[in-house]
Amino acid sequence: MYRAIAKNKRNTVFIILLFLLIIGGLGWLAGAVYGDLSITVITIVVAAIYAFIQYFAASRLALSVSGAHEIQKADNPRLYRIVENLSITTGTPMPKVYIISDLSPNAFATGRDPKTASVAATTGLLELLDDAELEGVMAHEMGHVQNYDIRVSMIVFGLVVAVGFLADIFLRMAFYGGRGGNRGGNPVVLIIGLVAMIIAPIVAMAVQAAVSRQREYLADATGAMTTRHPDALASALLKLEGNSAPVRRTNTSMSHMWFMNPLRGNALSRIFSTHPPIADRVSRLTDIGRGF
Numbered sequence: 001m002y003r004a005i006a007k008n009k010r011n012t013v014f015i016i017l018l019f020l021l022i023i024g025g026l027g028w029l030a031g032a033v034y035g036d037l038s039i040t041v042i043t044i045v046v047a048a049i050y051a052f053i054q055y056f057a058a059s060r061l062a063l064s065v066s067g068a069h070e071i072q073k074a075d076n077p078r079l080y081r082i083v084e085n086l087s088i089t090t091g092t093p094m095p096k097v098y099i100i101s102d103l104s105p106n107a108f109a110t111g112r113d114p115k116t117a118s119v120a121a122t123t124g125l126l127e128l129l130d131d132a133e134l135e136g137v138m139a140h141e142m143g144h145v146q147n148y149d150i151r152v153s154m155i156v157f158g159l160v161v162a163v164g165f166l167a168d169i170f171l172r173m174a175f176y177g178g179r180g181g182n183r184g185g186n187p188v189v190l191i192i193g194l195v196a197m198i199i200a201p202i203v204a205m206a207v208q209a210a211v212s213r214q215r216e217y218l219a220d221a222t223g224a225m226t227t228r229h230p231d232a233l234a235s236a237l238l239k240l241e242g243n244s245a246p247v248r249r250t251n252t253s254m255s256h257m258w259f260m261n262p263l264r265g266n267a268l269s270r271i272f273s274t275h276p277p278i279a280d281r282v283s284r285l286t287d288i289g290r291g292f
Contacts, residue, residue: 071097079134092146133233136230139226140219141259209273
């Protein structure tokens with residue numbers, strides 16, 4: 001159990017280091033070709049400022065976009081008590097609890113740390129799952145809170161922005177020339193710029209999705225350790241797989257936050273999916289259950 005968590009943490013660190021290498025590689029390429037490292041510095045500073053703003057605003061934005069409304073124990077004793085019990089079990093502060101009026105069964109957690117955390121569940125989730133399965137899903141979301149996953153997500157988001165800015169600037173300079181004002185552009189530089197512009201954001205999106213998938217595996221493992229009932233979480237996953245209607249009020253920028261992917265996609269989009277395949281998650285939970 002603890003080995004699974006440690007492995008996922010190591011994988012996440014490796015992926016973020018790879019992300020930094022992508023940004024460093026683009027920055028080095030732009031600086032080497034145009035002899036002006038200020039472009040890279042300015043881009044990274046702007047991306048860092050943008051990520052800093054998102055770090056503090058993302059939680060409120062996610063709750064607002066999804067249409068979540070805060071509840072107290074009297075409003076929905078079942079959900080509130082499950083979250084309350086999990087909070088006591090894990091020794092974390094009681095998060096704010098929200099319900100989203102949506103028939104699509106899903107849930108998410110948000111917040112910068114356990115002290116500012118919130119958890120939300122849709123009405124569809126509450127209707128579909130029994131108490132043990134609902135506890136498993138909310139334990140998964142509380143696992144995100146325990147593991148500071150939202151903080152990791154915002155760091156990676158800032159890195160994605162930096163890659164996008166660098167690639168865009170490099171492409172423009174490839175077309176319109178560098179410091180000397182050579183608007184004709186060097187054909188070799190143009191080709192390099194086009195390749196960097198196309199490949200770098202795609203790789204960045206793939207790495208971002210990989211980070212999110214690792215956090216989902218980790219939250220599954222953490223939730224299973226909390227409840228000591230991984231089969232209940234596996235059962236919930238299988239139920240939700242058969243009820244894959246998209247969430248009505250969401251967007252791609254917060255899709256990684258949900259328990260299940262809230263958006264539908266084709267086979268190509270699975271490469272950039274922020275969630276692992278259900279079969280893989282169930283298989284890992286089954287293995288964890290054998291270890292108890």
